[in-house]
Amino acid sequence: MSRTTVPPVACFGQPRLTAGFDEFGRLDLRAHEEVHGPVGPLSPASLMRLVEGIELKGKGGAAFPFARKLRAVLESAEKRDLPPVVVVNATEGEPASWKDKVLLTRAPHLILDGAALAAYALDAEEIVIGVADDGVGEGSLAAALAERRMPVPTGIVTVPHRFISGEGGALVRGINGEAHIPPGRKQRASDAGVSGLPTLLSNAETYAQLAVAARLGPYEYATVGTAEEPGTVLLTVTGAAKRPAVVECPAGTPLREVLELCEVPDGPGVLVGGYHGKWISAAAAAKAEVSRKGLTAAGGTLGAGIIIPLGADTCPLGEVAQVVQYLAGESAGQCGPCRLGLPDLARSVDLIVAGSAAVEVVRSAANVVRGRGACSHPDGTARFAISALEVFADDVAAHSTRDGCGRRVAGVMGLPASATTTPARLAVDWSRCDGHGLCAHLVPEFIRLDGNGFPAFPPTPVPTWLESGARKAVQMCPALALRLTETA
Template identity: 60%
Template sequence: MIAVRHIGPPRLTAGLETPGRLDWDAHRRLHPAPRPLTCDQLVALAEAGRLHGRGGAAFPFARKVRAVADAAVRRRSRTVVVVNGTEGEPGSAKDKVLLHRVPHLILDGATLAATALGSSEIVIGVTDEESAASMNAAITERGLAARARVVRLPERFITGEGGALVRGINGKRPIPPGRKVRAASRGVDGLPTLLSNAETYAQLAVLTGLGPRRYARVGTSAEPGTVLLTVTGSARFPAVVETPAGAPLGHLLDLCGARATEGVLVGGYHGAWITGEAAIRARISRQGLREAGGTLGAGIIMPLGRRTCPLGECARVARYLAAESAGQCGPCRLGLPDIAGAFAALAEGRDAASAQETIRRATRMAAGRGACSHPDGTGRFVLSALEVFAADASRHVTHGSCGRPVLGVLPAETEARLRLEVDWSRCDGHGLCAGVLRGLVRMDEHNYPVIPEEPIPTRLEPDARRAVAACPGLALRLVPRT
């Protein structure tokens, strides 16, 4: 488990100075039971505390509660509370720390919301066994088995999207729905559903315990309280860190043994790159990171050191994001593979000048046209990389490389079992495999396929089998990953 640190007095991370999970008795010694609230009181509290969602979109929590309550009155229906603990980002661990080690803090917030809304059920969505075990144990310790349940879903990047999570809980394939349906109106079992991130519910519990005035003793006037962040990338001491909103990002990087020399990714893979200079000046808040050119997003900070090739790292992530899409709409099926293929060409110095234009063109065409925000988030990632690493891109255009290896500092792995292999004595360069596996297989200057060494993402296995079947020379085959 990743280390847990804090700047200033801990709130969410109180009691985590030593390893292990806080059980019911240990939790109650730190956090007295919050008094129940009516719906109006909960809305007023969330407004006074300026509580926003901590999953990436930063939607005001009070507005979510009011929307669910209004929908329930309008439809004369029951309501459901959903805790989104899926955390599909490879570089994120903050929600897993809460789920694994302070599950009762999450349940404090979720039961507060459920009581205020008169909800019939609390559902906690998770993707890993340890989170499920910890939350199930907490439910048993509190005697909530009749009211709360844990649903385990596939660990994929898009599983945490709100519509995908609701679909998964409803027993369907956990991918974003083709059209936008707000959970507040029609969510789990078609009922008005309050859906928020695990940290959001934990913050609600802390806000209720402290009250708005004490809660605002740290942070900024616009964004009171603390922020929970995952710091990974090239940091020598990766950690989940709780810090007051408004604290200097440079101080956080120093704490985790990271130098902001190359660039820093803020907000995760749907976030944006900012320069090292901007990172040193930036403040940790939604407003502060927005002013620096980034976004707080899912609370992920990934500094990139000087030893690895920035463009090679970003190419790996672009390929990962293309593979992790639901593949159900044009921008994901066509646009993201084109972006990934062009970024790989740029990183490898192949026709690098035109590759940059291809990335920009494909990003513009995909913007705002997806079934969810995945194409837009991917576009933000790649365009900010071209801007921040412009000098490296110029070296790749001129010299074919920046001279640095790709160390895999940014995690970009998918669950995969097979890889492609070519029998070169049979390959005649027909190019059918590149047509079927756009963005994954490309043709070189001699019109022969360039096959990735990485395993094929699970979602693309059917396409890979089609490519193998389509090869007229029987040169392509799928073999187990080594």
């Protein structure tokens, strides 16, 4: 699927976030008010009761309780006597996710309603909405802002469409004019976010859910979903699905019904939660429910609502290796677990695919990065890789005992074209190489010296943040033996 083509939308039961899509397509202000009706401002106490009553949690992946964020911002603003800022994270940096882009392009006023409710209750200074620079959604959002009056000045900030750009700290840095990467140390936005002010930061769907709940009230909102997780969930279903779609369904809906709706063929496993999520087997997927609790019980995670099933016609380990390579390249490259650990993890997964390494090699590489990064990127990547080894154990055995599983890599994981078509790779002309070892000193994160002092590196693409070092190594090779190719 193209990175600029928003998928179709489907719904189980009565639509809420996707209400009016069938009739209007995109809801302008008039259509939005006709479908959803008016919504009035809420006091801080009323807003707090509402979000606590519906147990609203962030929909960006971490599922952090919205009430705790709201309370932290209120307390910080009062303690420091500073006006808060409301930030909507609509960047959706993961290529496989489309739910927030659907809201941006078709229901932008729901997002704006939620942000306005929060800003009014907090007596905020401004609202900032972060979107990706891929051209999807920004025009629709700008048009929506031109149609209405917001309670405070509201602006749009674009960030690079990279995996890590959507991380909360990276977005705040980008808004503040800094590099769009996670900060080197963890800092709560509620304490010091945009311009150093207390900042309420949550993703686009969270604010849209808030707008729905403010109209329905906590009791009617909870008439669908489960007792622990009331309301609906937005899912992005792609991968091997014959009918990929963004699906709205009540929490607790059987996952198999969602997969059947999207015409997913039989296959070896399903990724739930996205690239930082976990793989579950087809048998587990057949029994799982769409909720945080339900998917956790099945061995997975809801995350940002990304569902990527694999068909029987692709090599699961090859698909996994492509994603791990991509995640290693998407690192900010500012801490050891990312600079050194993720390339090692990508290398070890490639060796598994090649049948020349044991599972313990991948586990060891994953354990080195887990719990040590400046952000959650190393942890999420390790979780993705380890769960793949567990679910695709038969494929691991096939690759270790014969020449692979016999299936091609279909490339169904939703990676951007640049990650799989023309990556930069290093190569050595062994008729020239004299083993000077300079290249390993210039790019130690990627090039090692073998037992004989010659360069050794994985056949994977060079991570984007190491390309400049790789080019320098090519230029400075005394024997002119090293080269960088742009072809796959």
